Amino acid sequence: MSNFSACLAQAKQPSHYNFGYLDEQSKRMIRRAIIKGVCIPGYQVAFGGREMPMPYGWGTGGIMLSAAILGQQDVFKVIDQGADDTTNAVSIRAFFQQMCQLETTTQTAKASVIQTRHRIPEQPLRHGQIMVYQVPIPEPLRFIEPRETETQKMHGLEEYGAMHVKLYEDIVQYGYIATSYAYPVRVNHRYLMDPSPIPKFDNPKLNRNPALMLFAAGREKRIYCVPPYTQVVSLDFEDHPFAVQQWSQPCKLCGSQDSFLDEVLLDDQGGRMFVCSDTDYCQRQQEKQHECSA
Amino acid sequence: MQAITSGFAQGVADSQFCFRHILTAMSEPGTVCQLNKHPGFMPLHAATSQVLLTLCDQDTGIYLSANLANEAELAALTDNLAFHCQAPLVVAEQADFAVVDGQEEVAMSSFKAGTHLLPETNCTLVIQTNGFHHGPLYRLTGPGIEHHKHVQLGYLSPTITEHLIAPKQAFPLGLDLIFCAGEDIIAIPRTTKVELS
Numbered sequence: 001m002s003n004f005s006a007c008l009a010q011a012k013q014p015s016h017y018n019f020g021y022l023d024e025q026s027k028r029m030i031r032r033a034i035i036k037g038v039c040i041p042g043y044q045v046a047f048g049g050r051e052m053p054m055p056y057g058w059g060t061g062g063i064m065l066s067a068a069i070l071g072q073q074d075v076f077k078v079i080d081q082g083a084d085d086t087t088n089a090v091s092i093r094a095f096f097q098q099m100c101q102l103e104t105t106t107q108t109a110k111a112s113v114i115q116t117r118h119r120i121p122e123q124p125l126r127h128g129q130i131m132v133y134q135v136p137i138p139e140p141l142r143f144i145e146p147r148e149t150e151t152q153k154m155h156g157l158e159e160y161g162a163m164h165v166k167l168y169e170d171i172v173q174y175g176y177i178a179t180s181y182a183y184p185v186r187v188n189h190r191y192l193m194d195p196s197p198i199p200k201f202d203n204p205k206l207n208r209n210p211a212l213m214l215f216a217a218g219r220e221k222r223i224y225c226v227p228p229y230t231q232v233v234s235l236d237f238e239d240h241p242f243a244v245q246q247w248s249q250p251c252k253l254c255g256s257q258d259s260f261l262d263e264v265l266l267d268d269q270g271g272r273m274f275v276c277s278d279t280d281y282c283q284r285q286q287e288k289q290h291e292c293s294a
Numbered sequence: 295m296q297a298i299t300s301g302f303a304q305g306v307a308d309s310q311f312c313f314r315h316i317l318t319a320m321s322e323p324g325t326v327c328q329l330n331k332h333p334g335f336m337p338l339h340a341a342t343s344q345v346l347l348t349l350c351d352q353d354t355g356i357y358l359s360a361n362l363a364n365e366a367e368l369a370a371l372t373d374n375l376a377f378h379c380q381a382p383l384v385v386a387e388q389a390d391f392a393v394v395d396g397q398e399e400v401a402m403s404s405f406k407a408g409t410h411l412l413p414e415t416n417c418t419l420v421i422q423t424n425g426f427h428h429g430p431l432y433r434l435t436g437p438g439i440e441h442h443k444h445v446q447l448g449y450l451s452p453t454i455t456e457h458l459i460a461p462k463q464a465f466p467l468g469l470d471l472i473f474c475a476g477e478d479i480i481a482i483p484r485t486t487k488v489e490l491s
Contacts, residue, residue: 024306039320
């Protein structure tokens with residue numbers, strides 16, 4: 001991987017492409033949609049999706065956002081389910097390294113823009129950072145009401161009872177709210193929003209976060225935003241309050257007890273271990289331990 | 295035909311720079327952001343011109359208030375906007391971006407406030423004011439503001455002040471405001487609650 005990155009760092013920006021791949025008019029259109037999204041937190045603004053050099057489902061919404069906001073002075077980080085070194089993250093990072101000739105990093109603290117697929121980094125974000133989320137289905141009501149014309153009206157009328165019914169049905173069937181990712185939230189007391197398929201473990205991080213949150217769905221052509229310090233509340237019931245996942249074991253690699261863990265199967269005898277999904281966080285924790293023990 | 299003056303020196307980089315500052319201003323209402331990539335098309339302030347250069351094109355109707363300048367100056371400005379943005383000039387009721395003077399009596403209800411189904415179809419009002427160091431002190435709260443913020447927006451006409459404090463439309467409808475003074479901007483989106491301090 002280091003060879004691959006080294007090759008890319010040397011690769012010049014192809015002269016036949018504009019900075020950031022998209023043409024300026026497309027960027028302006030996306031930029032206007034972002035500004036509108038920021039003004040109406042949680043509301044899905046339609047935008048004109050452009051064809052990107054990757055298939056839908058691989059983060060085309062996220063890279064359109066990144067293409068519209070990135071500048072040469074930015075430090076860019078990409079994670080896929082928390083990891084910096086998976087296919088999606090590596091190729092998107094390489095794409096912008098080539099198209100914008102900018103600095104990339106795997107360190108959450110160093111990054112000014114972080115594009116993410118389905119995680120929020122464990123390290124608290126700071127004021128001035130921008131998070132770019134890749135979203136598959138932006139409409140939280142879509143599986144309840146398939147018609148766009150109707151969901152639009154439901155948002156207009158603030159008619160969100162059906163979502164509570166869905167969570168209630170979970171309780172009836174399982175005894176608890178079984179929704180574990182893409183857990184619906186209310187933004188600034190108004191719009192119902194799908195926080196993208198992040199685990200509900202990450203939902204509390206959205207509330208009054210100092211960083212700017214931008215979401216985009218490429219296939220569905222929707223952009224929505226959460227400005228810094230905005231109230232984001234996960235839906236729940238008085239007698240079934242919102243709660244995040246917990247694990248019986250700490251991370252096998254760094255020993256962390258408060259990060260989101262992935263279960264890794266080790267053999268066919270039922271052997272398994274739990275490791276941090278956020279690779280950067282896990283490495284920092286391990287480095288800290290080495291420093292302490294040294 | 296009036297003389298056309300130059301636009302951004304570095305079109306791609308400068309509009310990205312300005313966009314990020316406008317984004318910061320909009321997502322953190324009350325924050326002063328400086329746009330210093332263009333001297334401005336007379337008679338507009340530098341910041342006003344850069345907001346239009348960054349966000350406007352053939353898809354956005356621009357309304358220019360007649361109170362901004364005299365006819366000859368407005369004609370020169372119109373030529374420059376037509377050349378650099380290709381944006382059509384429209385009446386207030388159809389404007390996506392409207393540029394007005396802070397001290398004029400603006401009929402705020404004439405601008406698009408969006409609809410409940412499509413609240414993003416509202417107008418962004420760009421208001422030229424005379425500085426952020428005088429005028430009444432406002433207290434801002436809402437999304438993008440950690441606790442509260444105090445700002446001065448220069449001397450504004452009663453209609454604009456009234457709109458700031460008691461907008462006619464309730465969220466999600468309303469106008470998004472960008473105040474421009476020289477190279478500086480302060481944005482007040484519709485989510486921000488404004489009180490006289």
